[in-house]
Amino acid sequence: DAMVIQNPRYQxxxxxxxxxxxxxxxxxxxxxxxxQQKSSQAPKLLFHYYDKDFNNEADTPDNFQSRRPNTSFCFxxxxxxxxxxxxxxxxxxxxxxxxxxxxxxxTRLTVL
Amino acid sequence: AQSVAQPEDQVNVAxxxxxxxxxxxxxxxxxxxxxxxxxxxxxxQFLLKxxxxxxLVKGSYGFEAEFNKSQTSFHLKKPSALVSDSALYFCAVxxxxxxxxxxxxxxxTRLSVLx
Numbered sequence: 151d152a153m154v155i156q157n158p159r160y161q162x163x164x165x166x167x168x169x170x171x172x173x174x175x176x177x178x179x180x181x182x183x184x185x186q187q188k189s190s191q192a193p194k195l196l197f198h199y200y201d202k203d204f205n206n207e208a209d210t211p212d213n214f215q216s217r218r219p220n221t222s223f224c225f226x227x228x229x230x231x232x233x234x235x236x237x238x239x240x241x242x243x244x245x246x247x248x249x250x251x252x253x254x255x256x257t258r259l260t261v262l
Numbered sequence: 263a264q265s266v267a268q269p270e271d272q273v274n275v276a277x278x279x280x281x282x283x284x285x286x287x288x289x290x291x292x293x294x295x296x297x298x299x300x301x302x303x304x305x306x307q308f309l310l311k312x313x314x315x316x317x318l319v320k321g322s323y324g325f326e327a328e329f330n331k332s333q334t335s336f337h338l339k340k341p342s343a344l345v346s347d348s349a350l351y352f353c354a355v356x357x358x359x360x361x362x363x364x365x366x367x368x369x370x371t372r373l374s375v376l377x
Contacts, residue, residue, distance in 0.1 A: 154305075156305075181363055190350055190370060190372070191369065191370065192352060192367040192368060192369050192370055193306070193352075193367055195364060195365075198363060198364070200363055205363070238303075240305055240306065242305075242306075244363065250296050250298075250308045250311050251296075251306075251308070251365060252308070253298075253305035253306040253307070253308075254305050255304055255305045256303070256304065256305045258303065
């Protein structure tokens with residue numbers, strides 16, 4: 151089945167130690183999104199790619215970076231995780247204007 | 263700017279009773295509206311959407327939603343609630359001012375269905 155896959159599902163890192171979260175999709179969608187979600191709040195958009203065009207949200211900290219080497223894969227890099235970065239990170243894809251987003255299962259990040 | 267409100271943080275309903283989760287929106291132009299459900303430690307799952315056409319939209323798992331343009335509402339409904347419907351529900355609108363690429367989510371409503 152076509153889907154959005156996130157690895158790992160759970161990630162533990164140490165304060166200040168760089169971490170990379172992975173997302174892949176088999177839907178061949180143009181757009182890939184990264185969201186941060188804390189304790190049952192609404193997902194907060196960090197950035198998205200439309201094809202190779204990167205779109206950063208104005209309030210996304212510089213500590214968060216992203217790479218999209220091809221259509222199928224997108225990575226979220228957190229350069230120096232702080233305790234406040236502990237959250238669920240959700241990857242999503244989007245196709246045409248009338249379609250919904252498709253979400254992966256998320257990666258729960260713990261920062262020690 | 264687009265915005266979505268979900269006026270209830272929590273909705274409690276007895277199993278077998280009808281449920282309603284409320285959503286109101288503010289958009290410029292035509293609204294593209296969505297409902298998602300989230301179970302613990304999972305991603306968001308799409309339930310249904312309104313793009314155009316019939317104001318009553320049917321979706322997954324027996325859910326439906328009623329689009330009301332005059333009240334700018336898009337309430338989620340189900341005729342008979344199940345305990346397994348207990349989850350976090352998000353209403354969202356597609357932000358067509360930004361080339362339609364971004365979605366604006368409401369704050370979420372936690373639904374508890376009591377046996």
